[in-house]
Amino acid sequence: MLTIGYRPDTGEWVCNSPGGPYRFGSGWVAPAAVLPDLVFPVREQDGRVGPLVGVLISASSLSALLAGKKPWLETVIRSIHKAGGISVVSAAAGIGEKTVSGYLFVPTLHRFIEAAAPLPDVVYNRVKSREEEESEPFQTAAAQLSAHGVPLVNRSFFRKSDVYDALRSDRRLWPHLLPTAPVQTATDLRAWLRQYSCIYLKRDDGARGMGLFRLTALSETEAICEYPGGQKRFCSLDALASLIQSGRYIAQALAETDEWNGRRYDLRVLAHWHNGRHTITGIGVRSADVESVTTHVFHGGTILPYKEVKERIDEAALERLIALSGARLGERFGFVGEFSADIGVGSEQQLYIYEINAKPMVFDEPEIEARRLERLNQLFAELAHRTP
Structure with a gap:
């Protein structure tokens, strides 16, 4: 480790080590006889320090972060510093042609200060909405980073439909995919129910079980629609037309899955890019209440220790499934460093991919979160061309 300093009045990064100057993100740490008050211990390797990691968040989240109301994000940032890196947090508008303007976490002060830094070695995208990712500031920032190879x-x-299309391109994944397709009319629903009798309806851009329904045919015209918190009987599927026309919905066939103590469960698998492939970082398990539509804890699901079902899981097959899925996602969406997958387990140990998420939520299991921080820092180091 060596120590570098930051001068808020000039925005200059300096170091008094005789081995300098050192590469720092897209810039340099300049030599100085005396370090300023704000100093940071950093790793040095092959003439580079850090890595310098940008954390990109929504502009509306900045005030909450500065007020200490984003504990998970602050934990990630603290872990970057602990690993010998430096993190600068900004909204998309803060990313310029050569520098990034945002906020720097100072471990010795336990708070953030306004700061400027060179363009980072790598940027971790935690913008919270699709709408903001589609905005002009974000698109401009992403193009700027791409132009500089960041x-x-x-x-x-x-989107769920895009994930399905990406995975569908690999025949090896077909046994793990449930029939899935967009639905737009009541006629579509009738066709699905005639073939499968019970299906799930999901918002294409939904998360945490929001916009999730289970539809079970009672007759050619009648059906039960179950959703988190209740159910409703429909005498005609036409009554659901306004719902599925209100947003992009997909239908997914129901899988016959394993049960634990009479309850359905599925796996929440966290994965990261590591040494050239996607590998499993942690496995959580969520169990549904007897009458529940979903296993999401947000809607009444229960956390189940993985050890309870471990013997039912073909872990080697699960590792292969995650590696293959990650490769196909990368082909479709560009580099994917982190994702989580909701995986169903069949009665004969079959593995079914329900959905895959680009920005995993915080896991309730502390050991998974600890491993996640470790893997993220290994990922940042690898992308910055350093030995983790």
């Missing part, structure tokens, strides 16, 4: 982890949210 990796962006991850470029965008996924």
Whole structure:
């Protein structure tokens, strides 16, 4: 480790080590006889210090972060510093042609200060909405980073239909995919129910079980629609037409899955790019209440220790599934450094991909989150062309 300093009045980064100057992101740490008050211990390797990691967040999240109301994000940032890196947080508008303007976390002060830094070695995208990712400031920032060869982890949210199309391109993944397609009319629903009798309806851009329904045919015209918090009987599927026309919905066939103590469960698999492929970082398990539509804890699901079902899981097959899925996602969406997958387990140990998420939520299991921080810092180091 060596120590570098930051001068807020000039925006200059300096170092008094005789081995300098050192490469720092897209810029340099200048030599100085005396370090300023703000100093940071950093790793040095082959004439480079850091890595310098940009954390890209929504402009509306900045005030909450500065007020200490983004604890998970602050934990990630602290871990970057602990690993010998430096993190600068900004909204998309803060990314310029050669520098980034935002906020620097100072571990010795336990707070953020306004700061400027060279363009980072890598940027971790935690913008919270699709709408903001589609905005002009974000698109301009992403283009700016791309032009300078700065990796962006991850470029965008996924839509369920796009994920399905990406995975469908690989025949090896077909046994793990449930029939899935967009639905736009009541006629579409009738056709699905005639073939499968019970299906899930999901918003193409939904998350955490929001916009999720289970539809079960009672007759050619009648159906039960179950959703988190209740159910409703429809005498005609035409009554659902306004719902599926209100947004982009997909239908997905129901899988016959394994149960634990009479309850359905599925796996929440966290994965990261590591040494040239996607590997499993952690496995969580979520169990549904007897009558529940979803296993999401947000809608009444229960956290189940992985050890309870571990013997039912073909872990080697799961590792292969994650590696293959990550490769196909990368082909479709560009570099994917991190994702989570909701995986169903069949009665004969079959593995079914329900959906894949580009920006995993915080896992309730502390051991998974600890491993996640470790893997993220390994990823940032790898992308910055350093040995983790």
